[in-house]
Amino acid sequence: MGAVPVVPAPLRSTPSAPSVPDTTDPLVARTVAWFDDAARDLPWRRPDRTPWGVLVSEVMLQQTPVVRVEPVWRVWLERWPTPADLAAAPTADVLRAWDRLGYPRRALRLQQCAGAIVARHDGGVPDDEEALRALPGIGEYTAAAVRAFAFGRRSVVVDTNVRRVLARTLGGTALGAPAPTAAERGLAAGVVPADEATAARWAAASMELGAVVCTARAPRCGACPVADLCAWRAAGHPPDAHAHRRRTQAWHGTDRQVRGRVMAALRAAVEPVPRALLADSGPDQSQVDRCLGGLVEDGLVEQDDAGRYHLPA
Template identity: 85%
Template sequence: MVGRVTAWFDDAARDLPWRRTDCTPWGVLVSEVMLQQTPVVRVEPVWREWLRRWPTPSDLAAAPAAEVLRAWGRLGYPRRALRLHQCAGAIVERHDGAVPDDEAALRALPGIGEYTAAAVRAFAFGRRSVVVDTNVRRVLARTLAGTALAAPSPTAAERDLATAVVPDDDGAAARWAAASMELGALVCTARAPRCHACPVADLCAWRATGHPPDELAHRRRTQAWHGTDRQVRGRVMAALRVADEPVARALLADSGPDPAQVDRCLAGLIEDGLVEQDDAGCYRFPTP
């Protein structure tokens, strides 16, 4: 299976800037953080601008947090921007400004979890690691386990299966990581899999059993957006992003239909370190 998927990837891989040979480990790390729960089409222009402004961890670490949050734009989950900023500072302090290739050292950085550390090790350094994102989990669930989708949360058995599939050779393992992710993103999609275009369709356990439906569908819910705290938080952040000066509470009233909800979201943003309130009671992005 691995050989077929990587051979397919040789022809089908998207030409993404963070996959190119001239991309630095820092560029790969930034891309992996930005791509969390965010589609490529939204990430690519922001990634390009970030790498133009802050091509090294040292450059980002020296930037004001407010500037970093503004540059994050509308990617969503802005805590990722602050984590990247903190991560850059930690790389400067602990690793002389160079992204480490050791998985444990990567996981010790702010905002870098198991998946991101493994992905950076594979994609930035070409080293063997077990890279398992949502796309890979779905590919393995269908081809090997015969289920429509993976369990809502990763299991030990699932991780053991993923580990067993990864080739021993560094280069082959890194290629498999990229190829299996791409297969899940482009062909073995969640809602409309393109089985006719799959290089391992004849090996797929899910297809062989007649594409049985997802047994856990009742536990999977699409996250609501309109009227949620997340939407209100996004509107507050958007208002602060374009403001040259601290913004009065009255000017944020349109961020949500309920004043209590706006106040709750402001309090949450302050607690998360994304917003500050000055002595006049106005709101702004964090100052150095």
């Protein structure tokens, strides 16, 4: 799942007024007007947010729902309000604070990203996409999102939600291709308004529309501000042409589940944990060993001279 957007108001002490779209495109104008009234109140959208807070939210929201991210994000920003604070933190503390957000390598990359921001940018998050993409763990989407949502700048922000909105409204299909295509990105770029403030607002609004109205499984077409412009609705809601290529991975018994159990045990431990006490992390001991080896290779877990496991020092 792609990340949920922030309100791209300028970073200043006074709240921003609702935007007036500088565009004649009804898809953009109506979506932005809807967002001005319907946007969810999230902490990384507020006027007192920081670029660092926005960046942290984008990393945490990768494949993780808002309801799980918001409490962790609040604690994280209270504890490490700047990149310098996170860069100086013990890695074990960082992994414990990541808690159950999943994909804990993101926590390591975020700490590495903080260190790079301190070393290369004097501790301030850059607003240039090229500089953002050069940071550890920051890809094309995250760089574009930070530029738009933290700095109110024009960029092409394309996540799963935006892809779905554009596929339906402009392409007439239920969902986009299983993997993003150059054609989709070109379509998205062509819709972005020229005005920076409106472009940033459109990025947030189109993501929000996909997240809460134009959802994958149960779209709320009756609540959609652009329902009469939607090519998919006009075509009678044809089914997903790529349904046979989409696969949902089971969770029970997977390496992801076993790795998560191992990490949970080590987060809760105050001392290194013997291998025998991790045996019940999975039904197959060879799978537990494989997952332990992978966690050590990923830098998420370390093994001491006695063969016990612990979070990185």
